[in-house]
Structure formats: C-alpha cells, structure tokens
Amino acid sequence: MPSPVLTVVEDATEGARIVADGIENLVRSRPDAVLALPTGRTPLPLYDELSRRYRAGRIDFERVRTFNLDEWVGLRPGSPGSYAAFMAEHLFSRVNLRPENCHIPDGAAPDLDAECARYEQLIREAGGIDLAILGIGHNGHIGFNEPGTSFEMRTHVVQVTPETRASNRWAFATDDVPSRAITVGIATILDARAIVLMATGPDKAEVLARALQGEIDPSVPASALRLHPCVQVVADTAAARLLGRSRELTFE
Numbered sequence: 556m557p558s559p560v561l562t563v564v565e566d567a568t569e570g571a572r573i574v575a576d577g578i579e580n581l582v583r584s585r586p587d588a589v590l591a592l593p594t595g596r597t598p599l600p601l602y603d604e605l606s607r608r609y610r611a612g613r614i615d616f617e618r619v620r621t622f623n624l625d626e627w628v629g630l631r632p633g634s635p636g637s638y639a640a641f642m643a644e645h646l647f648s649r650v651n652l653r654p655e656n657c658h659i660p661d662g663a664a665p666d667l668d669a670e671c672a673r674y675e676q677l678i679r680e681a682g683g684i685d686l687a688i689l690g691i692g693h694n695g696h697i698g699f700n701e702p703g704t705s706f707e708m709r710t711h712v713v714q715v716t717p718e719t720r721a722s723n724r725w726a727f728a729t730d731d732v733p734s735r736a737i738t739v740g741i742a743t744i745l746d747a748r749a750i751v752l753m754a755t756g757p758d759k760a761e762v763l764a765r766a767l768q769g770e771i772d773p774s775v776p777a778s779a780l781r782l783h784p785c786v787q788v789v790a791d792t793a794a795a796r797l798l799g800r801s802r803e804l805t806f807e
C-alpha cells in the first residue's frame with residue numbers, strides 16, 4: 556500500500572486507541588521494541604491509553620526501550636518544563652518502563668554537540684527505532700526540526716522559533732521558555748522502520764494538508780515523511796478536513 560496511509564478518526568480518544576493498538580501489537584511481537592516518543596498535547600490521550608492498557612495487563616513495557624524526540628537546552632533533567640519531567644508525569648511513572656531504558660537528550664550537557672553524537676550512538680546501539688510516534692507543529696515541524704531544516708540532519712541543536720516557543724508556553728510556569736533545544740534530525744526519524752504521525756484539532760488542518768499534499772520541501776519538515784515507505788497518519792476529522800483525495804495519499 557502506498558505510504559502515507561491516512562486513518563481518519565472521530566476524535567483524539569479514538570486516535571489514541573488506534574495508535575495504542577499498533578504499539579500493543581508491536582510489543583507483543585517484539586517485547587524489546589524501540590519506540591521514539593513525542594511530547595506536547597497531542598500524545599496525552601495516547602499516554603493515558605497506554606497506562607490503562609498496562610494496568611489491564613495488556614502491554615508489558617519491561618523490556619521496551621524509548622527515545623524521546625527532543626529536549627530543551629538549559630533545563631536540568633526533571634526540572635519543571637523539561638520534557639524529562641513531562642514524560643515522567645505522563646508515561647514513565649505510570650507503566651513498567653525501566654528508567655535505564657528511557658532515553659531523552661540531556662539539555663544540560665556541558666558539550667551539546669557531544670550529547671547529540673552520544674544520542675545518535677545510543678539509538679544505533681539499540682538497533683534503531685522500530686516505531687516513531689510523532690506530533691506535528693503548527694509550522695510543520697516534527698521533533699524540533701523547524702522549517703528550513705535539511706532532511707539530512709541527524710540529532711542536533713536548534714534555535715526554536717518564537718512561534719514554537721509560544722505554542723509551548725502552556726508547559727511552563729513563567730514566560731521563560733528556552734530558545735534552544737536538542738532534537739533528533741529528520742534523517743534520524745526517517746531511519747525508523749515505521750512512523751505514526753498524530754494530528755488532532757482544527758488548528759492542525761492547514762499544516763497537515765501542506766505536509767501531505769503540498770510540495771515535499773524543508774519549508775514543511777513533516778512533508779519529509781512522504782519519502783518513507785511505512786507511515787501512518789492518524790488524524791481526527793477536524794485535522795483531516797482539508798485533505799482531498801489524491802493518488803499520493805492512501806485513505807483507509
């Protein structure tokens with residue numbers, strides 16, 4: 556089936572169930588699966604659903620390994636606003652993932668370039684990413700790969716756009732949203748064996764249409780996903796409303 560495959564769901568809860576089904580099946584067939592995980596508001600229903608399935612005995616995370624897509628520069632792991640704190644609160648403390656199997660770039664590392672290289676190496680040593688779960692920013696970013704980022708980039712330090720900092724203001728107690736982040740690169744993401752992009756809400760409709768049906772171009776980083784053979788886009792009706800039928804996109 557040509558990729559991407561688009562699955563349109565009623566709402567975020569149904570989307571979370573579908574993505575959780577994929578993770579449940581993967582972990583059943585590969586108990587030490589390697590997942591790449593996003594932060595932001597989009598994955599919150601997914602993390603709730605995974606926690607529920609863990610408590611119900613449906614998913615065992617004992618041997619699963621995870622790599623987060625990104626982290627702010629300058630925040631100590633676990634400090635408020637950090638993605639490490641976000642993941643601890645929304646997923647890691649709620650399931651039986653082992654702390655040593657959960658990786659997040661260290662935004663407080665003294666040598667950030669060395670930290671980026673170390674992160675890439677860790678992913679390689681884990682055997683690569685089996686399934687990357689992504690959200691999409693209003694400007695089309697995936698991870699923190701902002702518009703203009705080459706599709707060749709691997710894990711690197713980025714200057715976060717004012718627009719993206721404003722979208723992330725909700726996670727911080729003050730206006731002090733960091734201006735830099737470490738992110739896996741688009742090449743790192745495209746190396747994953749399978750990718751799921753989640754998009755929910757009317758405010759994602761325009762960018763989703765540009766990513767899936769506009770030019771494949773670094774000005775819309777998520778458009779790079781169309782270069783990958785195994786991508787599923789799970790979008791609610793609000794986010795999918797501008798997507799027309801096309802040869803490039805398989806509607807499920």
Ligand code: PGA
Binds near residue numbers: 596690693
């Ligand atoms: P959101 O962020 O889930 O909070 O909309 C998505 C993203 O910026 O990747």
